[in-house]
Amino acid sequence: MPTQDTPLAEGREFDLIRQMRECWGNLAIAIGDDAAVLQPPRGERVVISTDAAVDGVHFRRDWLSLAEIGYRAVTAALSDLAAMAATPRGVLISLTLPANDETHVLDVATGIGDAVRAASTVILGGNLSRADTLSLTTTVVGSAFAPLTRAGARPGDLLYVTGQLGGARKAWQELERGTKPDGALLERFARPRARIAESRWLAARGAVAAIDVSDGLGGDAAHLAAASDSTIEIDVHRVPVFPGATLDDALAGGEDYELLIVSRAALPADDFARQFGIPLTPIGRLVERGGDVRFLRDGKRVAAPAGHDHFSR
């Protein structure tokens, strides 16, 4: 029976939740009701997405620390808000935890907290369950006056990408081979950034559509092409490659969490690079109606790289 110093009822589940709450401090606001309540700024629309990270599918525990796993799962979800040019308003975390991981719950919580802090947002609530497999399902809630979608592009538009691609894939391949990636590559894999400020900056300067590169450049360009009913041409030699990765890594690799950005007119790439310390590179254009993606080298069509599908691994 609860006593007065027990704000949640007794039980192992509530002990663990309490430990995580203490770890998060004022990052976790108003947790403890049946649901979280938030008020988006007047006139803004609510943007919401959910993303799962499952042990053995999306991450491997011998490759990353539990803090990195928590960080990466939440950042991947926040990247979907970046793709919509939305300002994060909070996250909800549903954690499933094997019995022998209870003592590690604070490691996961630390990584979750770091990702939430990096995005200047808060933890609104969540859920904790026993399970055989460690998994994190992150729901992100944001708001935007005019969210960017995949459908805002049309023939004649220009295609850009933020940052450099292929680093996460290269790191993944090296880890899979049992070699340790060098510092920058490993950091790229373990500590991606959600391009939230970058996306809002670009939306304010004329971006009309966006998607984050999570399934690989070809796969995500195909989503954009289908949603916008436009065929996209990508100049392979323009694609910015993360140092240490190959062009193939950059074309096929997912999970870099950079953004594909579409605009009607040229974007101020130099200002962007000065502001954010990463490049903004024009890599192609939308040429006609249709939903195709074509990769060009010296103006000639080349084969598409294979995409990234968690169901074919």
Place this chain on the structure above:
Amino acid sequence: MPTQDTPLAEGREFDLIRQMRECWGNLAIAIGDDAAVLQPPRGERVVISTDAAVDGVHFRRDWLSLAEIGYRAVTAALSDLAAMAATPRGVLISLTLPANDETHVLDVATGIGDAVRAASTVILGGNLSRADTLSLTTTVVGSAFAPLTRAGARPGDLLYVTGQLGGARKAWQELERGTKPDGALLERFARPRARIAESRWLAARGAVAAIDVSDGLGGDAAHLAAASDSTIEIDVHRVPVFPGATLDDALAGGEDYELLIVSRAALPADDFARQFGIPLTPIGRLVERGGDVRFLRDGKRVAAPAGHDHFSR
């Protein structure tokens, strides 16, 4: 490489998502962007919650059909909106699916669709991943002008419960023993209802705090008591027991998804029963500051039933 008749990129994951989308028809709106966008009615606040259902923890596949598992998982999540007197605006479903369940994805989707339809809401988006264990993590989004919380109660208030308690626990026990519960008990377990319309009706008639009975009457009353800094007395003989269940089932059993409702003055219980076909029963009161829960029989204190904790199973 995608063709024009492929609105999502190729790959097994997208095939399965497409199948579910077809099953849901116009229950699933605007799925396919990085995030869903919604606009709550002007002046209303956004209410959001997430809830997991994991095979072997929250359900067993030999007890329920996959459609019932999908229905129950989504209804449990929607019940958190009922507890806040919020109107559902949509759900997001994160599904993890073992490889040999791919052919059953439509069974799960059918149950999800039934629960969404029963709550007059829509599917806003989601996520599909391979995993060793079947699980559904449901995020529910609603809105309310003045959400009910657990903290709105104070000493002097009255405590009510909707419907009858203990049916789900009784069914669970019989299933665990290998006997099949009778029709009404099994239905109660497999097809609970989220008391959404009921809760909004009560909020409009003076309810000041609420919680859904998911952890058991004692456990959930304790949450309410802690959040409202009030000690709650429950008259054991007044607790409405589901036909076929025992008083112990009603006191300790969770997952009935009925609501504990607090109000300052008497609520119109007869009107409620006429409107919704279930009772609204006064079962106790908030007596003083503190966070205790006391069970009384003939005015004398009796032992509290054990709560319900997924981490101690």
